[in-house]
Amino acid sequence: MADSGIHKTGWTNWSGNQIAPDAQFLQPRSEEDLRETLTQGEGPVRLVGAGHSFTPIVATSGTVINLDHMGGVVCADPQTNTATIRAGTRLKDLSPELEQHGLAFKNLGDINVQSFAGATATATHGTGETFGCLSSEITGVRIMKADGSILEGTLDTNPDLIRAAQVSLGALGVLLEATIRLCPSYNLHRRTSVEPIETILQAAPERWSTHRNFEFYYIPFSGLGLNISHDETDTPETERPPSDDEAAMAAIKSMRDKFKWSSFLRRRLLSAGFKNTRPESTIGPSWQLLATTRETLFNEMEYHLPVETGLDAFRDVIKYIERHQRKVYFPIEIRKTAGDDGWLSPFQGAPRISVAVHAPADEDHLWFFEAAEPIFRAAGGRPHWGKLHSLEAEDLSGLYPDFARFTALRRDLDPEGRFMTPALARTWGES
Template sequence: MTDTKENAEIGDTWTNWSGNQIAKPMKVIEPVGADQLKTLLKTAPGPVRVVGAGHSFTPLACTDGTLVRLDRMGLVRSADSERKTAWVNAGARLKDLSPALEDHGLAFRNLGDINAQSLAGAISTATHGTGEGLACLSAETLAFKLLTASGDVMTVSRDKDREVFEACRVSLGAIGILVEAEIQLVAPYNLHRRTWAEPVDDLLSAAGTRWQTLRNYEFFYVPFSGYGISIAHEETDAPATPRPESDDDDAVLGLKRARDYAGDNVSSRREFLAGAFEQFDGEDVIGNSWQLLASERNVPFNEMEYHLPVETALDALDEVITYIERERPDVFFPIEVRKSAGDDIWLSPFNGEGRISVAVHAFAEDAYDFFFSHIEPIFRRAGGRPHWGKLHNLRHRDLRSLYPQFDRFCAVRREIDPEGRFMTPYLRTLFEPEA
């Protein structure tokens, strides 16, 4: 056991990315291979939780038992350039996998707006990017090697142990440990990226057409400005062009300064921001897909995101903006709006239909209780389903009514982990009626 970091963090405190979730696991294990993981798991105190990059805002990875990290288990295991598929370490980070896959002539079809997450962490919460024709990352999974509570490694796919495979595609780590994943990829491609600002009414009247015609389209509404920023990506064969370093973090800190300076004087803030937007220089660059789709986010925040039916989403967005601009002058982070294609995954929030995702952020040092008291009721009235890794207050009964296959997922979970080795009090509130 010399090359594991077993016990290295006993007594240490674990926190997630934004710092709103804290845990004190009794044991942390970080194996270098599947056999070692299997051995270590036998004596690991429960509950056992795997953590990826810790980028979820809910207590999904929190445990006072054993925390498992798969960071040291490598990247690409094998690649099939004909089928455009690869088996990879499920615990590898997307930012490491993208260049490694490129070496095999492969690329992710789509990504979210960061790539710091682990593949398994991203899959397990249905992490998504944007694009009317592009589904969440979980929809790209073809098979898994799963380490179960009983210590068996199962290979599951549509053709083999299908029920377990379907449960694993979005599982919140409640089925077992995803050790390896087989994923569907595409050939590497370049994107033409454009960003621009415009009055939000113009933006909203064009958004539907933009989603229909652009490969990737999303927008950010900047509270108290009346302006939105659009980001569009189109596939191109043209070569990459130089790209200045991103100033996204500076822009967000500029919005914070405008908030701090204006205080409750909302009209002076609106006037200042409108002036700034008149001078907004958008981007117009060409580059490699994974470098353009993913950005860095270094100003910490907490977030609630709901995936809403297309018919109700923009009215719900309007209600959210009205509430924030009337009651919450402390909010300065832009509200992010994206669209994804539907899929058939049991616990995917996009199950059955494409949805529009609306995300509200609060600076990590600011209060976010209004997410639950005022924003979540708007999203729920609009028929939304929460992002599994972002803040929400839903419990077993609520979730059952939102997901047609919820009971099926819970049945597979009970069957494969009857003693609840992967269950924490938080997960029980999601998956067990009596909790």
């Protein structure tokens, strides 16, 4: 086989909940290397970006391929606000490179270490009523199919391919390049503040419509939430204060450890500790403020809910936790994303409110997520493809009108199931 860069055995994801101890891990440096690995390596073959998905969509007993050595911007056009990028590139490397062309992503999620291909394969999103998920900005693709041949298309030449490839779970082939819609680079004014959660819930619809980006977190057992908003600005940049997220997490955990026997005491102490938190106000380049870093390892479930039911489902989750689950301490995150028309986009058809629950990676999470999931499902939720859920083909086909079209295209592009693992077979309803 050609020199395929780093070659080792075994792979694990970011939180450590997905492992592939026997997989061959390869990082090709060219399309030729990739083709050889793809067609001759031990199957099933799976692509991996940053390994930041919690679901079993990468792990395989065969070969894991990573494209970190095939990154960069192919071309960027500030006239049309578009760029063609190598899809294995990490978002954190793309942003500064695009900035040199006066361009930026319209939106980003909480972090930016993901690869573009990995992030879009699961419909990674940020928050903002007028912004779709990252995948919805894809207008052209260049894909290497399981047999090593190349398939190209744009929204004009092959709209079905684009709608399918926008959110693909890596099932159609290797995304080599994508053409994407961007916007002129911009600065943001980031503001944070702590308020009673009921105040935030009442104001949330208005805050989503007045701020460019708005989200909030609930600190369990505190009655308090954290508002985070971002708005475009031309005023001079300010220095960003060092993040105190990790210190806050440590304090919230310590309250859980010491006072989980008394919700009353825990609420009083958390509320006293957080209600006078100083608001943050920072101005800087969009990509530096939208994304942050996460040091504490966790596992996560996130459901994307219809706007009509999203906030009530969130209330039900809080009610459930505070009555029955005193172990929970990780903040719950609530965001909003615009609708799109990707075949497997959870935002297909209409905007959605996303509610995310977390548990530390070194503690069991099943007891919590298994209780939250029925609340999300009853509210009409679709799960984040990269975050934990229990749905299989039968459930998923009922949630996605284009599910059958996607699986038919998948079979067409990968008839031998080269990209198919047992876990993905359950997702697609294949043997």
